[in-house]
Structures are given as C-alpha cells and as structure tokens.
Amino acid sequence: MSKEITETQRRILNFLIEQKTSRGIPPTLAEMAKHFGYKNRATVREHLAALEKKGFIKKNPKLSRHIELTLEDKFFIPRPIIGEVAAGNPLTIYPDAIDTIELPTIAKMPKDSFLLRVKGDSLKDAYIFSGDIVIVNPNLEPKNGQIVVAILDDAAVVKRFYKKKSESTSQMMIELLSENPEYKPIVIEKTYQKFKIVGVVIGIYRSMEKKAG
Amino acid sequence: MSKEITETQRRILNFLIEQKTSRGIPPTLAEMAKHFGYKNRATVREHLAALEKKGFIKKNPKLSRHIELTLEDKFFIPRPIIGEVAAGNPLTIYPDAIDTIELPTIAKMPKDSFLLRVKGDSLKDAYIFSGDIVIVNPNLEPKNGQIVVAILDDAAVVKRFYKKKSESTSQMMIELLSENPEYKPIVIEKTYQKFKIVGVVIGIYRSMEKKAG
DNA sequence: AAATTAACCATACAAATGTATGGTATTATT
DNA sequence: AATAATACCATACATTTGTATGGTTAATTT
Structure with a gap:
C-alpha cells in the first residue's frame, strides 16, 4: 500500500x-x-x-x-490565516519564541471571536499573564493603541498596535509597542512579508481557582 | 419563565x-x-x-x-457591578448596582458571587489593575495562596492570603502577601478587630474595547 | 494473464442516539 | 391553597450511526 x-x-x-x-x-x-x-x-x-x-x-x-x-488539528486558527504563515505549520510554538500562545480548538466562537490561552510570562508588560485567556476578534480593524495578536516571523506576539507614517521614508508603517519601556518597539515596514494581524484583543479573563496553595 | x-x-x-x-x-x-x-x-x-x-x-x-x-449575543451576559474596591478607601458596596458589565460566559460566575470594579493602580502587585472587574465569592473559605478581598482598617485590600502559625507566639495568624517582594507582608494577629475577609477572588475580567486611542 | 487496488454498491445488524410520555418530589410563585 | 417551574426517574420507540460482509467494475501492478 x-x-x-x-x-x-x-x-x-x-x-x-x-x-x-x-x-x-x-x-x-x-x-x-x-x-x-x-x-x-x-x-x-x-x-x-x-x-x-x-x-x-x-x-x-x-x-x-x-x-x-492527526495533523495540526489541535491548534487551528480561522481559515484566512492558514497558508499565509509558514507553510503547513501555522502557528508552531517555538521553544524560544518571545511570546507564545496556545490556540485551543474553538468550536464556532460567538461574534466571530475566539479564545487564546496565553503561555509564558513575556506578555506581562501588557498586563497579560501566563494562563490568562484573551478574547480575540479577528474581524476588527485594529485601531491605534489597541492590543493585537499578530504573527511575526512564525511566532505569535501580543502587543499594542500603532500605525503611523515613518518619519524617514514617509511610508505607512506599523509599530508594535510594549507597555514595558525596556522593550523596544517592533517596527514593521509594509514590505515585510512575515507579518499578519490575527485579531484584536477585546477582553481578558483570568480564573483564580486553580491557584490555591 | x-x-x-x-x-x-x-x-x-x-x-x-x-x-x-x-x-x-x-x-x-x-x-x-x-x-x-x-x-x-x-x-x-x-x-x-x-x-x-x-x-x-x-x-x-x-x-x-x-x-x-448561540452565544453570539449571549457570549457576554450583563451582570451588575455592586461596588468598587479602591485602595486606601473603604470598600463601598452599594445597595443598587452602580454599573453593569458584559461578562463573558467563559467566566465562572457562581450564584452567590458578585462583581467589584477595581479603582487605582495600587493593586497591581496582584496583577490587578484599575478598571478590572474582580469576581468575588463571599462564601468560600479562603485557602492558602488564594487572592482575597479584605477590609483592613477601613480600607479594602486585595492580597494573597496565608494562614499559618506564628513562630513567636505559636498563635494562628493571617498573612496578606503581595506578589511584589518589595511590599512587606501584612500580618494580622487573631486579636485584631478591624479585619474582615470580604471574599475570595475567583476570577478577573478586563475589557479592552474602550482603550482604543 | 493474473492479482491487486481503488472506488463504488446493496443489505443487514447491534449499539447509540435523540425523542416522547408519564410519573414523583421539591421549591418557588401566584 | 393552588399553580407552576425545576429537577429528577423509568420505560419505550424510531432513527441514526458505526460496523460487517459480499459483490461489481475499472484501473493499475505484478
């Protein structure tokens, strides 16, 4: 066979x-x-x-x-993104990625939103912590100052979004900011290919129940 | 019905x-x-x-x-917020709800729980920030390590709860810890009167939608 | 030429599934 | 006090579902 x-x-x-x-x-x-x-x-x-x-x-x-x-079924994301990110392996969790998120298999999420469970403490500059559940709407146009989930170089990041004109080239560009000033802004030029907005974070929920000692 | x-x-x-x-x-x-x-x-x-x-x-x-x-509209269900926790000020629980919030259905909201809106940034050592909604259950016996809302000297605090034996007096005492090690633990002896546990924080919800710039 | 594989069909069957009806006890509402 | 709603139970039934077996045809491989 x-x-x-x-x-x-x-x-x-x-x-x-x-x-x-x-x-x-x-x-x-x-x-x-x-x-x-x-x-x-x-x-x-x-x-x-x-x-x-x-x-x-x-x-x-x-x-x-x-x-x-038996494919990458356990972590799937809404269709439009599949195929644009690294072929075959959309949203692979890299061990040394700055920010990693785990995509749960969401059955038809309401209001076209879905949930992401945040893994790792590297998002805490955005007041988001490991284990938190973020509610993401993929159909919203991100506005300046909003927190977005984005795919950048095959890693997922959660950052604050700003779109503005570059001072040097006068081109539109996207800045991804952290709350923590120690992190430098990530600047994305329009030509950069390995970048895709997944959605806008519209809410965060954190359950405390398992955290008892 | x-x-x-x-x-x-x-x-x-x-x-x-x-x-x-x-x-x-x-x-x-x-x-x-x-x-x-x-x-x-x-x-x-x-x-x-x-x-x-x-x-x-x-x-x-x-x-x-x-x-x-069919959570399109039920994904967020309206819940009354009955009070505010403001660091330094007394916890005020109003007879009538001061506000309502659309709480996501993923948030566990037991029947006897209530919502409080956090005011002020002084709770951030517990990863809770101004504007956050905390879900408080008043009927739970706080376990060690859980985050509780308590009234201490007429001020409301949100801290991590520990109950243990005093090393000096061998009496049971309560320690209220902060995540931030710079804050010293608050120690409550059993004799202390101006102390009351309001409830156990079982969840936190934060809405992002108004934060667009 | 013979064997295998792929891609269908029909029929049959046990178990699982959703459904329907009638009943009981408790609690809440009028 | 009467009524309704809630939360369970038992039994029964038709349909759906996964499974099993045997057969047909065409294409491919040996």
Whole structure:
C-alpha cells in the first residue's frame, strides 16, 4: 500500500478539515456520503479506513463524529490565516519564541471571536499573564493603541498596535509597542512579508481557582 | 419563565462549552448524563430544552452531537457591578448596582458571587489593575495562596492570603502577601478587630474595547 | 494473464442516539 | 391553597450511526 493519498481520499480529508474548522464538529458517515453523492455509508467508511491506515486521521471506534485529525488539528486558527504563515505549520510554538500562545480548538466562537490561552510570562508588560485567556476578534480593524495578536516571523506576539507614517521614508508603517519601556518597539515596514494581524484583543479573563496553595 | 439561567443549567452549559473547546465536539446526551451522574438521558434533554428556550443553545433535531452554542449575543451576559474596591478607601458596596458589565460566559460566575470594579493602580502587585472587574465569592473559605478581598482598617485590600502559625507566639495568624517582594507582608494577629475577609477572588475580567486611542 | 487496488454498491445488524410520555418530589410563585 | 417551574426517574420507540460482509467494475501492478 502506498503511503500517498489518492485524489478521492484527499477530497474526503479536505471535507473533514473544512467541516471541523467551519462547523466545529466532524461529520457523520451519512453526512459525508450525502455530500459526495454516495448512496452508501460503507463507501465513506472505506475511505476513512484508508486514511487511517495511512496515518492521516484517527478514529475512535463506535463513537459518532469522533474522527480526529492527526495533523495540526489541535491548534487551528480561522481559515484566512492558514497558508499565509509558514507553510503547513501555522502557528508552531517555538521553544524560544518571545511570546507564545496556545490556540485551543474553538468550536464556532460567538461574534466571530475566539479564545487564546496565553503561555509564558513575556506578555506581562501588557498586563497579560501566563494562563490568562484573551478574547480575540479577528474581524476588527485594529485601531491605534489597541492590543493585537499578530504573527511575526512564525511566532505569535501580543502587543499594542500603532500605525503611523515613518518619519524617514514617509511610508505607512506599523509599530508594535510594549507597555514595558525596556522593550523596544517592533517596527514593521509594509514590505515585510512575515507579518499578519490575527485579531484584536477585546477582553481578558483570568480564573483564580486553580491557584490555591 | 425567567430568562435567567439556573445553577444546574449553567453547569450543563459550562460542560458544553468546555467539551466543545477542549475536545472539539459537543457531547451526546448519554455522555452528559454519565458525567453528571444522571441515570437518564431524558433529564439532560430537559435541561437542554430549557437552555434552548432561553436562547443559549440551538439544537438540530435528530442529529447527534449537534448542539450549537448561540452565544453570539449571549457570549457576554450583563451582570451588575455592586461596588468598587479602591485602595486606601473603604470598600463601598452599594445597595443598587452602580454599573453593569458584559461578562463573558467563559467566566465562572457562581450564584452567590458578585462583581467589584477595581479603582487605582495600587493593586497591581496582584496583577490587578484599575478598571478590572474582580469576581468575588463571599462564601468560600479562603485557602492558602488564594487572592482575597479584605477590609483592613477601613480600607479594602486585595492580597494573597496565608494562614499559618506564628513562630513567636505559636498563635494562628493571617498573612496578606503581595506578589511584589518589595511590599512587606501584612500580618494580622487573631486579636485584631478591624479585619474582615470580604471574599475570595475567583476570577478577573478586563475589557479592552474602550482603550482604543 | 493474473492479482491487486481503488472506488463504488446493496443489505443487514447491534449499539447509540435523540425523542416522547408519564410519573414523583421539591421549591418557588401566584 | 393552588399553580407552576425545576429537577429528577423509568420505560419505550424510531432513527441514526458505526460496523460487517459480499459483490461489481475499472484501473493499475505484478
């Protein structure tokens, strides 16, 4: 058996990914069969068996809608960003990244917002600490002074956003500031490719319950 | 029928949210019944029906694991803020709410808890800043290491709580610590009268939306 | 030429799932 | 005091779901 995926299997896998990201839950065999025009669920099941054999998915037997993706499924972010960041590995958590965030798999988040759990203390200059949950709206145009989540050189950062005219080149540029004056502003010229705004932080929540001694 | 959610319904809703975020798929009736110790799926179903009636979820009939969270408008639910904690000044709890805030549903808000808005920056050694909303539970016995709201000499403080034996007198005493080591611990002997624990801080919420420049 | 694989189909079955109805006890509301 | 809402239970039922088996056709590999 070849380890390579066939055209049909690719379509099935794509549908799985698309459903999980857009609707939040994986489809049932019947739903997939209907979508592809199959008259039989067993057909879909064979494709899934093949995908599992090749290591692309993992099925939990007997349970409905229990197909797990063995890809970067556990950390996924809304579609538009995938593909623009480092191919295949959107938002990899680098051990020595200045700021790291963990993207939970959010089932259809309200108001098109999603949650990020902050990891590491390097964001504390923005009064955000490890374990905090930030609420991010990806569909807001960031205004000056707002805190944004951005991808910069394959690492995720949470900084205060400023857009202004460069004094030297008169070009528009983006500045990412820290609350802590010891950190120098990060300046992004328009030409810089490895930069993408993920969304605007509209709220922070911190649970205290686990912190008992 | 009240539009407010009951304690049991909130537990169900929380479980739904938690499952959708952590596992990716909503649970089945059987899974929920097992989790809550119900002997019957119908019980869960009734709670879901109530939640749907109140607009918190949307069920797609006949389909498994097909509970959708309709948190578009319910993601933030209005809660009254009943007072302010201002460093140095007495804690004032007003009979009528001074304000309301849209608290995200991810925030755990037990029935007996209340909200206080923090004023002033002097609590920042506990990572709490001016404008933050603290969720306070007055009916919890504070455990060592937890952050509590207390009244001390007619002033409200938010500090980390420790109860231990005095090394000199062998009496039980309470220590209120700051995160910042520059602040010396506040030691309260049992005899001290002007001290009262208001409650345990179980969560913090901070809204970012007004902070745009 | 023979064997294998891929991609479908039909039928069948047990378990899981959502649903429906009727009942009980407790609490809150009128 | 009567009514409604809440929170459970038991039992029953149709549908859905995942699974299993056997068969067909076409393309590919041996």
